[in-house]
Amino acid sequence: MGLSLIVLAAGQGTRMQSDLPKVLHPLGGVPMLAHTMASGAAMAPERVAVVCGHGAEQVREAVAEIDPEAQVVIQSEQLGTGHAVLQAAPVLEGASGDAVVLYGDTPFIRSETLEAMSEARAGGADIVVLGFMAEDPGRYGRLVTVEERLLRIVEYKDATQGERAIRMCNSGVIMADAATLMQLVGEIGNQNASGEYYLTDVVALGRARGLTAEVVLCEEAETMGINTRAELAQAEAAFQARMRAETLENGVTLTAPETVHFAQDTIIGRDATVEPYVVFGPGVTVETGAVIRAFSHLEGCHVSRGAIVGPYARLRPGAELAEDVKVGNFVEVKNAEIAEGAKVNHLSYIGDASIGRGANVGAGTITCNYDGVFKHRTEIGPRAFIGSNTMLVAPVKIGAEAMTASGSVITSDVEAGALAVARSRQVTKPGLAEKMMARLKALKAAKKG
Ligand code: UD1
Ligand code: MG
Numbered sequence: 001m002g003l004s005l006i007v008l009a010a011g012q013g014t015r016m017q018s019d020l021p022k023v024l025h026p027l028g029g030v031p032m033l034a035h036t037m038a039s040g041a042a043m044a045p046e047r048v049a050v051v052c053g054h055g056a057e058q059v060r061e062a063v064a065e066i067d068p069e070a071q072v073v074i075q076s077e078q079l080g081t082g083h084a085v086l087q088a089a090p091v092l093e094g095a096s097g098d099a100v101v102l103y104g105d106t107p108f109i110r111s112e113t114l115e116a117m118s119e120a121r122a123g124g125a126d127i128v129v130l131g132f133m134a135e136d137p138g139r140y141g142r143l144v145t146v147e148e149r150l151l152r153i154v155e156y157k158d159a160t161q162g163e164r165a166i167r168m169c170n171s172g173v174i175m176a177d178a179a180t181l182m183q184l185v186g187e188i189g190n191q192n193a194s195g196e197y198y199l200t201d202v203v204a205l206g207r208a209r210g211l212t213a214e215v216v217l218c219e220e221a222e223t224m225g226i227n228t229r230a231e232l233a234q235a236e237a238a239f240q241a242r243m244r245a246e247t248l249e250n251g252v253t254l255t256a257p258e259t260v261h262f263a264q265d266t267i268i269g270r271d272a273t274v275e276p277y278v279v280f281g282p283g284v285t286v287e288t289g290a291v292i293r294a295f296s297h298l299e300g301c302h303v304s305r306g307a308i309v310g311p312y313a314r315l316r317p318g319a320e321l322a323e324d325v326k327v328g329n330f331v332e333v334k335n336a337e338i339a340e341g342a343k344v345n346h347l348s349y350i351g352d353a354s355i356g357r358g359a360n361v362g363a364g365t366i367t368c369n370y371d372g373v374f375k376h377r378t379e380i381g382p383r384a385f386i387g388s389n390t391m392l393v394a395p396v397k398i399g400a401e402a403m404t405a406s407g408s409v410i411t412s413d414v415e416a417g418a419l420a421v422a423r424s425r426q427v428t429k430p431g432l433a434e435k436m437m438a439r440l441k442a443l444k445a446a447k448k449g
Contacts, residue, residue, distance in 0.1 A: 001097040002046020004178045006088045007036055009104030010053030010075040015228045021055030023104035024062050025232055028239045029263030029282040029299075032226060033059070034066045035107030035239075038264065040100065041067065042111030043118070047095060049088035050104070051075050080196030081172070082188040085181070092178050099178035101199065106225045107235065109173060113218045117175045125214035126180065127206050129153065130173035132220045140169035141200050143215055150213040153200035157193035168215070170200060171223040180211070239264075247274075263299075275311070283317065301333075322357075336367075339382070351375075352394065356382030362406060364389040381416060 013022025023033040033050075040048065048070035052059040060072045075087045085101055092099060098121060102109060113130065120128045129150055131143045139156040142163050153170050154163050176184075184202040192198060203213045226232050243262035247254060251270035254260055259276045266280040269288035278292050281299025286292060290303045293310035300317030303309055306324040313327050318335030321327060325338045328345035336353040344350055346363035352375050353367045365386050367378040376394035380386065384398045387406030398404065399416030408422040 002095070003043050003097050004047040004088075004092050004095045004099040005037075005040040005043070005045040005049070006085055006092075006099055006101045007033070007040065007048070007050045007104050008081060008084045008101065008172075009033055009059060010051050010056075010078050010084055011105065012054040012078070013105070013227065016232070017229070021052075021059050022226070024055070024058060025226070027107055027226075027232065027235055027264070028243070029280075030265070031062050031066070032107045032232075032235070033062060033104040035264060036102050036104050036109070037063075037066050037070070039107075039109050039111045039114065040102055043100070043114050045100075046097065047071070047091055049073055049091035051084045051087050053078055053084075080188075080190065080194070081199035082185050082197035082201060085185045085199055086188075086197070089182050089186075092182055095178040097178060098175055099181045100175040101173060101181075103172050103225065105227070106172060106223060108222045108224055108238070109171070109218070110222055113216070113222060114173075114175075116218075117173070117216045120214050120216050121175055124212065126176060126211035127203055127213040128175045129203065129213065129215050130171040130175075130223075131168050131215040131217050132171055132223050133167050133217065134169040134220060137164070137167050137169050142166040143168040143170055145215060148214060150203055150215050151207065152204040153198075155192065155194065155198060155200065168217075169223075171218065172199075172225075174199065174202070176202070176206070180206070269305075278310075284315075350378075353378040353380065353392075355380045356384060356400065358382055359384045359386070361386045362388035362390065366391050368393045 009023040024031045053075045073087045117128045244257040253273040256276035261279045263282040267285045273291045275294040283300035286303045287305045290307045296310035296313045298315040301315040301319035304323045307321045312329045314332040316334035319333040320337040322340040326343040330347045334351040338355045339357040342359045344361040348365045352369040378394045379397040381400035385403040390404045391409045393411045397413040402414045403419045405421040414420040
């Protein structure tokens with residue numbers, strides 16, 4: 001009795017003025033489609049069909065990343081929402097449970113709302129439609145009801161004056177037994193003002209066969225669809241506001257919440273602190289008690305308990321900071337594990353590296369990880385001390401408790417406990433500076449005179 005999810009994502013999104021398919025525009029750092037799929041995923045669907053049309057190949061790649069189990073079906077001509085759902089028939093073949101239809105460009109439907117729809121189904125309604133009371137009903141489809149019963153959905157274009165006065169609108173989300181839904185969808189015609197196959201017609205078709213239909217209402221904010229860049233910006237603002245509120249509720253200190261930007265999957269532990277102007281890209285986990293100081297940018301990384309990051313730090317994918325690590329200002333870390341208590345406090349690049357427990361990496365240290373073609377690793381042992389401005393030319397290993405002299409260019413391994421000095425020797429000539437200066441001043445005077 002598994003649930004089937006049908007996500008409509010074939011529309012062109014002309015008003016986005018973009019080469020990127022609409023549903024792939026990022027919201028909270030991930031494609032907006034990922035939000036829709038995540039609300040559906042919370043219902044643990046057995047089958048997921050994503051109906052694609054415009055930019056199908058790009059959408060297919062994105063879907064594979066979001067949910068490798070999801071199946072992409074192609075709607076080559078956009079003949080309407082009913083026609084779109086019909087394309088999912090092969091995926092739903094033999095399904096015994098319910099199906100729910102969601103839109104890829106309507107990312108804020110909460111999983112609790114879908115649960116409420118499931119409950120209405122369990123309560124005996126054959127078809128459940130998610131509706132909302134519209135502030136301005138505009139061109140939404142109207143829900144024609146008598147008491148609790150939904151009689152039909154009428155599209156704005158086809159509605160009478162009287163029907164247009166209805167404020168209860170169709171969100172587009174609909175739930176019914178999968179086999180029944182597919183059967184009804186197969187019967188939809190296109191004799192209407194738009195000449196389209198309207199999914200909404202399943203209500204009247206179902207009722208004509210004696211099925212019952214009900215409305216579940218949600219907040220209008222949940223049904224926000226994205227059609228333009230301006231709406232995308234509004235959606236981003238709404239998403240950020242919600243994440244900030246949730247993060248505060250979870251016991252995280254945000255000193256200036258309105259300046260912090262989250263991704264859809266950001267996880268921050270209780271009693272962590274995030275200072276102003278921090279940006280979280282996708283894939284970040286920050287554990288309890290960690291401090292992310294101002295103006296830091298994090299993505300695809302893990303910050304353990306008690307670690308301190310920033311100000312002005314950049315953690316890129318694969319940065320793994322163990323407990324009590326310090327990564328300071330103007331430090332970039334990529335694909336590198338930094339073990340417990342190690343410090344990289346100033347102006348460094350640590351890429352494709354591992355740094356042992358308690359090691360100290362001096363200011364201006366660079367792991368020279370790239371030779372122009374290949375990437376190479378740097379390994380720094382526990383409690384090693386890397387002098388300021390050391391260039392670690394990878395592949396290279398620095399042993400436990402070894403040291404490098406500041407300004408060294410390290411091109412070969414340094415054994416445990418050794419000190420490596422790899423810089424040119426200093427030559428100091430007494431009095432030469434004074435002499436040079438006198439000569440330059442004399443030259444300048446001669447020029448003037
Ligand atoms: C639809 C509903 C309307 C509802 C509104 C809510 C119908 C007939 N109308 O209208 O009652 O109030 O949504 O926003 O269902 N799509 C496809 N293939 C198609 C057509 C659409 O995949 O052939 C996708 C679109 O990409 C979009 C979604 O379905 O994600 C809805 O399509 P859209 O054209 O926006 O429908 P509306 O006219 O807004
Ligand atoms: Mg629409």
